[in-house]
Amino acid sequence: AMQGYRVVLVDADIGLRNLDVVLGLENRIVYDMVDVAHGRCRLRQALIRDRRFENLYLLPAAQTKDKTAINPEQVKELCEQLKEESDFVILDCPAGIEQGFRNAIAGADKAIVVTTPEVSAVRDADRIIGLLEASEIRNPVLVLNRIRTKMVKAGDMLDVDDVIEHLAIDLLGIVPDDESIIVSTNKGEPAVLNSYSKAGEAYRNISRRIAGEEVPLMNLDNGGGFIGRVRRLLGLRTG
Missing domain, CATH: 3.40.50.300 (P-loop containing nucleotide triphosphate hydrolases)
Structure with missing residues (x-):
C-alpha cells in the first residue's frame, strides 16, 4: 500500500x-x-x-x-x-x-510460509508446504522470521541455509528478531512505519519483492556468515 x-x-x-x-x-x-x-x-x-x-x-x-x-x-x-x-x-x-x-x-x-529457525517450527512448516501443494497451491515461498544472528553463530539456532535446504522452497525474505515489534503491536502501529526498526525494513523489502522488485537480502552481519552464504546461494549482491 x-x-x-x-x-x-x-x-x-x-x-x-x-x-x-x-x-x-x-x-x-x-x-x-x-x-x-x-x-x-x-x-x-x-x-x-x-x-x-x-x-x-x-x-x-x-x-x-x-x-x-x-x-x-x-x-x-x-x-x-x-x-x-x-x-x-x-x-x-x-x-x-x-x-x-x-x-x-x-x-x-499463492502462499507465503512464515516460520522461525526452530526445529519444531520448521517441521510444522514442512507439513504446511505439503498440504499447500496437495491443494494445488504450487511454489510457496518462505519468510524466515525472528532471526537472532548471535544465536545462529553460536550454533544455538538453525542456520538459514539449513532451513532452506530442508524445506526446499524459495526464500522471499528474512526478518531479524526486533523488540520494536512488540512496541508497534501494542500501539496498533505497523512496524513498516518505524524507520529505525530493522524488522520494519525487512517487511518493506519483502513487500517490494512481492510487487516484483529485485531487492537484496538485508545484511544482518556485514555480509559474512550464514547471511553471506544465502546471498551467494541466491546470487544476490551485498548491501
Missing part, C-alpha cells in the same frame, strides 16, 4: 482475530467477513480503510463465531470479489491445519 497498490488484508482467523488490533482498527469494526458471507451486509460495508494508507483495507474476522461459521466456498467467493478491485488480497491464515486453514487457502492463488 505504501507503494501505491490497492491492498486488502483478510483476517481469516475466525474467533481469534488479531489483525484489527495490530493495525489499531479494532474500534472501527461494524461488520465482518461472516456477516458478508451470510448476506447481512455488503462486502464494501465490512471493509475498513486504514487512515494512514489510502489504499489499505481490512476485512476483519468474526470474533464471536467459530471456524465452522464460514466454509471454503464462501471464502473463495469473497476473495474473487476482492480481486476485481484490488492489486493484492492478502489472507492471514490461522495457525494449525484444521478448518480455518482449509478456509483460508481456498481463496489463495
